[in-house]
Amino acid sequence: MSAMKALAPAWRNGMRYTSFSSRAKIVAAARRQQLGKTASLATVSSLGIDKATGITKPSTVYYNLPYPEVFEHETKNKEGESTANGTYCVSTGQFTGRSPKDKYFVKQAPSDKHLDWGKINQSVAPEVYDNIYKKAIKHYNENVDKMYVFDGYCGTSPKSRKNVRIITELAWQHHFAKNMFIRPDSEAETAGFVPDFTVINACKVVNDDYKELGLNSEVAVIFNVEENKAVITGTWYGGEMKKGIFSMMNYWLPLNGVMAMHCSANKGKNGDTALFFGLSGTGKTTLSADPERLLIGDDEHGWDEDGIFNFEGGCYAKTINLSRENEPEIYDAIKRDALLENVVIKENGEPDYTDVSKTENTRVSYPIYHIDNHEPSGMGGHPNSIVFLTCDAFGVLPPVSRLSPGQAMYHYLSGYTAKVAGTERGVTEPTPNFSAGFGAAFLTLHPTMYADLLQKKLDRHGTQCFLINTGWTGGGYGVGKRMSIKATRACVNAVLDGSINKASFTAEPVFGFEVPTELPGVPTEVLIPRDAWSDKEGYDATRARLAGMFKDNFTKFVKPGVTDYTSFGPK
Incomplete structure (x- = not known):
């Protein structure tokens, strides 16, 4: 019996570990060994891609490549460069971040009744989607000799996860999908795999006729909810695939009573689970990376009847000014099988995380087992x-x-x-x-x-x-x-x-929430913000100003047919 098979039941059930790092390393090693097998070649017909998508011509399909083979393909294709420690690094071209103004959903029944249309969820007519989709399929059928297909999962919970298929022309984009989504345990597991959603990444297709189509630019990232497909054109940025599937999970899960959340999650030695919500710069990644707790995931989670579950099989972290001193877990996770994006590599082969000449949004993706202190099951109890x-x-x-x-x-x-x-x-x-x-x-x-x-x-x-x-x-x-x-x-x-x-506790007079008056490790005057200000009138005026900003922002959530939470805001 292989090491992975021996550990699989405990791994799936979220065994609690007395020695976090040692057990995590054992599981990680077993998984790497299991996924190190040579993957067999596939064809568009053997995977059902021809009938499902119309892609028929690529003569070679590389399917769920093991990491060593992914590296070989990236190197042979000259898609980037290898660093001194074997991490592969690529440039994503003109687009070094998501392009939110180029993201669309096809407006059609029945999803049009559920989607919250506006600047975030922009609509396109079915014929516009058909135009872009046909260009992508034509490109694969006329210009692509080999392509890469990743089949895996979004969601560690067997009850709530979705089968995802990512079709790419570039090996590094296959690498990205392999890092970020949940990898099957074996080749046998994907026999007869039927995707719930398919992403066709045709990044080399540029839509010169975008103005005639009523689009924002040459880039188009379009989701067809009814057909369970998305097509990406004009941008090479890997995050479009990850965040695109996250958007779809935000559509599917809540309609079935499962919460979808942009948050990190960790788990204590006694099994207690905590969630951390926060925008960039608030400390979400830093505070959830706790040496005394297991990391469930750093970005996207669901909450179903069994508890919390990670959407992903990896992490996607910013690397600007990264150092081992400030963020040792992320720094040490950047090694062979990780994938750097838009990071400048010095002559000695070492990454320069202080160089922002390409972009300030330099990134790294890596499988979550690169974090020693992770929860192997990717799940936790109710928080x-x-x-x-x-x-x-x-x-x-x-x-x-x-x-x-x-x-x-x-x-x-x-x-x-x-x-x-x-x-x-x-x-x-x-x-x-x-x-x-x-x-x-x-x-x-x-x-x-x-x-x-x-x-x-x-x-x-x-x-x-x-x-x-x-x-x-x-x-x-x-x-x-x-x-x-x-x-x-x-x-x-x-x-x-x-x-x-x-x-x-004492009630904050304007915002209404409860504030502790004493807490070990926190100065008393800091706990009550007004006490920390020398200018008390200045504090009162600033508080009133911020409260007004909250009120003005919240008006957009008040409309007929939805719950009004206004009364729980500042007075």
Whole structure:
């Protein structure tokens, strides 16, 4: 019996480990051995691709290649360069990030009744989709001799996962899909594989007639919900595949009573699970990477009747200014089988994470087992705690607040953080950034549908929600100072071990949530923000201003037929 087969039952059931890293390494080694087998070649007809998509001509189909063979193909095709330690690095060309203005859904029944149409979910007519789709198929049939097909899963929960098929022309995009989605345990597992959704990546197709089609640019990323297909043209950026499937999970799951979330998740030694929601810069990745807890996943999760489950089989992390000192888990995960994007490689073969000449959005994808301290099952129980992270540059919000279920929904829908001067061109003072669900760009249904579903789960499982501010105290940006990581860690630890509930609380007079008056490791004057400001009237005015911003933003969530959570916001 192979090592993987011997460990498979415990791995699938989420065995708790007394020695996190050692057991995780054993499972990781077994998985690498299992997936190191030579994959057999396939054909478009043997996989049913010809009938399902119309792609008939590529003579060679490389199917679910093991990592060593992926590396060989990338090298032979000269798709990038290898670093000193064997990590492969590619450039994604003109597009070094997602292109949200070029993402569309086909407007047709019955999905048109569910999709939340607007700037995020833009509509195109079926004939526009047909035009783009035919170009992609024609390209594969006329210009592609070999292609790569990845079959795997999105979602570690057997009850809620989806079968995904990713068709690419480039080996590195096959590599990306293999890193980010959940890899089958064996070749036998994919026998007769039927995809729930297929992504056709035709990145080399450029839509010169986009103006006639009514599109935004030469790029098009179009989802056809009824046909369970998506086509990508004009952009090489790998994240379009990952976030595209995430958008579809945000469509399917809530309609079946399963919550889809843009959050990280970890698990304690006693099996207690915690979720961390937060926009970029709030500390979501850093705070969920806890040496005393197992990482379930760092970005996308679902919540079904059995508990929390990771959507992904890997991580996709930013690498700008990355160092082993500040983020050792990510730094050490960048090795053979990881894939760097748009990182400058020095003459000695070492990555230069400080060089942003290509983009500030340099990235790395890697299989999650590159993190020693990970939860091999990719699952956890119903969460004990949910943390909403915000970086409040106005210096108004407390370092930690306890939320009622209604307040939790209000802040979930608000998805607040603040940008500070220098983070983006034109930002000269703190600027509020509201993003529903802490990931509005991927919400395909109306945001209140997710809030309603989340509230039901909170009520059913007694999950507590907290708002943690990793931003400023004693004044806004430029006057006060940033919360210390030590104080933030103390707040997070008190939430995770439940000791925060032993504290005395006082109600914040404007926002209404409960604030602890004492907490070990956090200065008392920091817990009550007004006490930390020397200018009390200035604090009151700034708080009133921020409360007004919350109110103005929340008006878009009030309309007939949806739950109104306005009463749980600031007074």
